[in-house]
Amino acid sequence: MQTIRKLVQAVWVFLINGFWGFPITGNLYQGPLKIICSPGLNCYSCPAATTYCPIGSLQQLLLSVRFSLQTGHYYIGTYVLASMGLLGASFGRFICGWACPFGLVQELLYKIPTRKYSVPVALNWFKYLFLLVFVVILPLLLVDQFGLGKPWFCKYICPAGTLEAGIPMVFLIPDLRTTIGFLYLNKICILTGVIIWSVLASRPFCRTMCPLGAFYALFNRVSLIKLDLDKEACTNCKACHKVCPVEIRFNETPGSGECINCMKCMTDACDFDAIFVNVAGYRLARTGKSRPVSARQS
Amino acid sequence: MKRKLRKTPFILLGFFLLLWLVGISLGEPTRVLEQAKSICLECIGIG
Numbered sequence: 001m002q003t004i005r006k007l008v009q010a011v012w013v014f015l016i017n018g019f020w021g022f023p024i025t026g027n028l029y030q031g032p033l034k035i036i037c038s039p040g041l042n043c044y045s046c047p048a049a050t051t052y053c054p055i056g057s058l059q060q061l062l063l064s065v066r067f068s069l070q071t072g073h074y075y076i077g078t079y080v081l082a083s084m085g086l087l088g089a090s091f092g093r094f095i096c097g098w099a100c101p102f103g104l105v106q107e108l109l110y111k112i113p114t115r116k117y118s119v120p121v122a123l124n125w126f127k128y129l130f131l132l133v134f135v136v137i138l139p140l141l142l143v144d145q146f147g148l149g150k151p152w153f154c155k156y157i158c159p160a161g162t163l164e165a166g167i168p169m170v171f172l173i174p175d176l177r178t179t180i181g182f183l184y185l186n187k188i189c190i191l192t193g194v195i196i197w198s199v200l201a202s203r204p205f206c207r208t209m210c211p212l213g214a215f216y217a218l219f220n221r222v223s224l225i226k227l228d229l230d231k232e233a234c235t236n237c238k239a240c241h242k243v244c245p246v247e248i249r250f251n252e253t254p255g256s257g258e259c260i261n262c263m264k265c266m267t268d269a270c271d272f273d274a275i276f277v278n279v280a281g282y283r284l285a286r287t288g289k290s291r292p293v294s295a296r297q298s
Numbered sequence: 299m300k301r302k303l304r305k306t307p308f309i310l311l312g313f314f315l316l317l318w319l320v321g322i323s324l325g326e327p328t329r330v331l332e333q334a335k336s337i338c339l340e341c342i343g344i345g
């Protein structure tokens with residue numbers, strides 16, 4: 001199953017970064033597909049990006065909300081927020097585990113053999129702060145004399161944007177090199193920190209910083225498709241604790257906002273068929289791994 | 299194990315679908331497309 005997941009992740013990377021004409025055009029994709037919301041965190045300024053980044057677009061709409069209202073438009077982020085909501089209500093954080101390019105990058109980095117560390121649980125709350133403060137409050141409230149704010153998360157933090165757009169664009173458009181300054185170096189430092197952290201810990205950005213992951217986490221318990229626990233079948237053997245890449249105790253907190261629904265616990269750990277995919281209240285399929293009752297009791 | 303249709307996801311999907319249609323009727327996709335078509339220098343740490 002994990003091989004299939006890796007393949008699905010790779011397919012998503014190429015689907016939302018499918019414009020490979022940028023070395024010839026010297027510019028990013030400008031076609032109509034960019035009206036579609038990228039399910040995972042993927043900068044729309046990436047030269048290969050074919051979709052828009054919901055976090056980037058939401059900030060852009062919020063930072064100019066006064067200006068658009070003054071000019072008689074009502075661009076207040078409803079389309080972007082609704083697109084994110086439709087994805088979140090359908091899949092929850094399945095998107096993080098199966099369709100996010102930056103999640104895949106972190107997983108590949110974690111494969112580098114070194115001593116591994118856990119991420120302190122308290123840091124998990126920071127991603128909600130990033131969503132609330134850097135994506136919503138600051139772009140909306142801190143404005144200049146023209147009533148325009150800044151895309152605070154993209155501008156000062158987003159390492160995905162630096163990796164997918166900042167670095168490639170500087171190579172692609174030589175004129176941009178002259179404009180590199182403190183802001184760029186700050187973002188390179190953040191990206192370097194996240195890369196090193198990803199080698200040492202599993203998916204640290206997703207767990208502590210990602211505002212999109214925080215948004216999808218709000219839906220994890222109620223999404224149409226979710227990973228669920230059959231409490232009657234669970235023997236509390238704790239095998240699911242050992243394989244979880246985000247260090248949650250699935251049998252104790254099914255539907256946790258931290259779960260990225262990678263299904264590793266379901267396919268690689270649980271021998272009792274206690275973890276399953278729940279679609280609107282119905283069990284999708286059995287894994288066929290269930291042991292007989294006598295074996296469970298032993 | 300009891301099987302029961304969960305209504306919450308459908309309520310949420312209905313709400314966000316309505317919001318999505320409101321966004322389209324306000325012409326927001328055009329604005330999103332305009333933004334996504336151009337390089338946001340500020341977003342990538344330049345400018």
